[in-house]
Amino acid sequence: MKGCFEMFMFLGIISVLAFLVFTGMSIKSIFRPKLRNKKLYVALPLTFIMFCTFAFLDGGNDKTVNTTNKQVASKVEEKKAAILPVVAKPTTVKKEATLALGELKVHYIDVGQADSILVQQGTQNMLIDAGNNADDKLVVDYLNKQGVKKIDVLIGTHTDEDHIGGLDTVIKTFDIGKIYMPKAVSTTDTFKDVILAIKAKNMKISVPKVGEIFKIGNSECTIIAPNALTYGNDNNYSIITKLKFGNKSFIFMGDAEDISEGQILAKQLDISADVIKIGHHGSDTSTTQEFLDAVNPKYAVISVGKGNSYGHPTQLVMDRLKAKNIEVYRTDENGTVIATSNGEDISFNVKPASYNGFEEKVAVKNEATVVSKSVVVVVPKTVVKPTPKPSVKPKQTNSSVMVWLSATGTKYHSINNCGRMNPDNARQITLEEAKSGGYSPCSKCSPPQ
Numbered sequence: 001m002k003g004c005f006e007m008f009m010f011l012g013i014i015s016v017l018a019f020l021v022f023t024g025m026s027i028k029s030i031f032r033p034k035l036r037n038k039k040l041y042v043a044l045p046l047t048f049i050m051f052c053t054f055a056f057l058d059g060g061n062d063k064t065v066n067t068t069n070k071q072v073a074s075k076v077e078e079k080k081a082a083i084l085p086v087v088a089k090p091t092t093v094k095k096e097a098t099l100a101l102g103e104l105k106v107h108y109i110d111v112g113q114a115d116s117i118l119v120q121q122g123t124q125n126m127l128i129d130a131g132n133n134a135d136d137k138l139v140v141d142y143l144n145k146q147g148v149k150k151i152d153v154l155i156g157t158h159t160d161e162d163h164i165g166g167l168d169t170v171i172k173t174f175d176i177g178k179i180y181m182p183k184a185v186s187t188t189d190t191f192k193d194v195i196l197a198i199k200a201k202n203m204k205i206s207v208p209k210v211g212e213i214f215k216i217g218n219s220e221c222t223i224i225a226p227n228a229l230t231y232g233n234d235n236n237y238s239i240i241t242k243l244k245f246g247n248k249s250f251i252f253m254g255d256a257e258d259i260s261e262g263q264i265l266a267k268q269l270d271i272s273a274d275v276i277k278i279g280h281h282g283s284d285t286s287t288t289q290e291f292l293d294a295v296n297p298k299y300a301v302i303s304v305g306k307g308n309s310y311g312h313p314t315q316l317v318m319d320r321l322k323a324k325n326i327e328v329y330r331t332d333e334n335g336t337v338i339a340t341s342n343g344e345d346i347s348f349n350v351k352p353a354s355y356n357g358f359e360e361k362v363a364v365k366n367e368a369t370v371v372s373k374s375v376v377v378v379v380p381k382t383v384v385k386p387t388p389k390p391s392v393k394p395k396q397t398n399s400s401v402m403v404w405l406s407a408t409g410t411k412y413h414s415i416n417n418c419g420r421m422n423p424d425n426a427r428q429i430t431l432e433e434a435k436s437g438g439y440s441p442c443s444k445c446s447p448p449q
């Protein structure tokens with residue numbers, strides 16, 4: 001209630017002053033008995049009662065003070081101004097608590113069979129991937145609609161077109177803070193366009209280090225992968241980030257597959273998260289049971305194109321999500337998915353989607369059938385697995401894939417610090433050499449076989 005505090009203070013001080021004056025007089029009267037005045041003994045307790053009454057009214061019920069003391073308040077208004085020129089208003093502690101973190105928005109933009117994720121917190125923005133080449137206008141328009149002027153952190157998870165396709169246009173259009181890309185090259189025009197766009201801005205690519213932390217507003221992002229220098233597959237180079245906002249966490253998997261997941265598990269990195277962006281569009285090459293158990297999410301988001309030719313997402317992955325009662329959001333059914341959080345809760349702009357996936361294609365003699373929700377597609381017998389993404393790199397053979405050996409062990413590893421391995425004593429050899437040397441693959445870090 002406005003003015004109540006000042007009034008209380010004023011009356012309180014008057015009471016205290018009166019109390020002091022009367023006390024002084026009482027003491028005086030003790031030493032000079034002639035002046036003893038009975039009135040003093042009445043005035044003293046009265047002063048106390050007055051003070052206590054105001055204290056009680058103010059603390060107990062503001063409305064009572066308001067109605068019963070309005071006249072008193074108006075009468076003392078002028079005096080109050082003179083006696084109490086500066087009385088600080090009590091600041092509400094509650095307000096400070098609710099100021100807290102603000103709002104986090106994670107937009108899983110519908111770019112069909114591709115990835116593009118916009119993270120917004122406070123005045124800062126992060127963009128993870130920018131869809132296919134043909135999605136560049138869509139992504140730029142979407143960012144403009146969200147009022148994005150600067151992308152503080154831009155991540156190109158790996159060199160595949162469905163992730164860095166629109167990156168060059170994004171770099172040309174927006175003010176960019178920092179660009180993270182894995183230490184991997186590609187011979188594609190898409191990759192060259194991205195490099196040219198970065199050079200044209202006189203910028204440099206930052207190679208992420210596992211454990212590195214950066215902030216987007218009040219949220220904190222940690223780099224989780226890649227954990228090796230070389231992989232036999234583009235997807236495993238994917239930069240994985242975990243974002244923490246208050247008590248809620250999000251993990252963004254890019255297209256990382258089981259090998260990268262195994263390395264993360266072997267390193268025992270903290271990957272627990274409330275929301276997971278499922279790796280590799282729901283392919284069965286990613287989201288192993290062990291990895292999903294370690295993340296233990298409540299929600300999963302899949303960025304995937306309607307009726308795509310890759311058989312994504314697979315029923316195997318959808319069944320794993322369903323078994324753990326994980327709510328699924330997917331761009332092929334929901335369109336753009338937006339998660340909003342205050343650090344304590346997470347809400348979505350759409351209702352959870354289905355657990356419908358593509359049955360794994362089984363190799364048969366003459367033809368393989370792909371069963372989707374309603375369509376049965378007959379594909380030629382040469383295709384026995386979901387069509388692999390057109391690889392932009394010359395296929396790596398065992399002679400170019402590198403693995404790690406410990407000083408004494410009989411296993412080969414995909415990382416130099418798996419389990420109790422001492423990275424200082426570890427050495428790298430080719431997969432071919434490891435195999436011919438009688439080494440067997442480690443079961444923990446899933447090295448190439």
Ligand SMILES: [Zn+2]
Nearest residue numbers: 160234235255
């Ligand atoms: Zn990929």
Ligand SMILES: [Zn+2]
Nearest residue numbers: 160162255280
């Ligand atoms: Zn992809």
